[in-house]
Amino acid sequence: MLEIILIATILILLIPIYQAFQTEDIWQKMLAFSSISSKASIIILIVSVLRDDWWIGVVAVIILSVGNAGLMLLANVLKRIDH
Amino acid sequence: MKLAIEWFGNLCLIGGTIFWLWGTVQLLARRSVLFKLHGLSVSDTLGSLAIVFGLLVRIPAEWPLLLLAMISLAVWNTMLGYVLAYCSSTGGDA
Numbered sequence: 001m002l003e004i005i006l007i008a009t010i011l012i013l014l015i016p017i018y019q020a021f022q023t024e025d026i027w028q029k030m031l032a033f034s035s036i037s038s039k040a041s042i043i044i045l046i047v048s049v050l051r052d053d054w055w056i057g058v059v060a061v062i063i064l065s066v067g068n069a070g071l072m073l074l075a076n077v078l079k080r081i082d083h
Numbered sequence: 084m085k086l087a088i089e090w091f092g093n094l095c096l097i098g099g100t101i102f103w104l105w106g107t108v109q110l111l112a113r114r115s116v117l118f119k120l121h122g123l124s125v126s127d128t129l130g131s132l133a134i135v136f137g138l139l140v141r142i143p144a145e146w147p148l149l150l151l152a153m154i155s156l157a158v159w160n161t162m163l164g165y166v167l168a169y170c171s172s173t174g175g176d177a
Binding site for chain 2: 001002005008009012015016018019025027028030031032034035038039042045046048049052054057058060061064065068069071072075076078079
């Protein structure tokens with residue numbers, strides 16, 4: 001069951017990757033990247049539960065926090081560049 | 084009872100995946116950033132919380148880590164959605 005969910009989530013992860021690739025607007029790209037970031041960390045969490053390995057789960061939580069923090073910083077930098 | 088808990092966990096996992104799909108498909112539509120951001124922040128946050136809760140029900144031994152994941156998910160995703168909305172909509176003043 002968990003394997004099916006893992007495959008489904010990986011396929012769903014492809015949609016924002018495609019969107020980030022084909023859009024021109026920087027904010028649409030940022031949206032796609034923020035979606036990729038949180039989805040990827042949840043997929044790593046699913047893998048950590050599948051393998052019953054805590055350290056992969058710790059990496060997933062760190063990616064979740066640092067990934068989103070980095071995107072917030074980038075959004076603020078882009079805002080200042082915009083004007 | 085154990086079977087009911089397992090099925091409840093599976094239900095949370097499936098529900099979270101459907102939430103993900105619903106929010107992400109909106110990303111492909113030709114809509115404004117804020118419209119997509121709303122759909123995404125709802126689906127990413129709630130969908131991911133449902134998936135992590137489904138994992139928590141499945142393996143209670145790892146509850147500290149999964150609880151940390153749920154808290155950081157709720158905090159970070161919500162804040163990221165707000166920052167993206169604020170930065171993309173103002174764009175003018177520093």
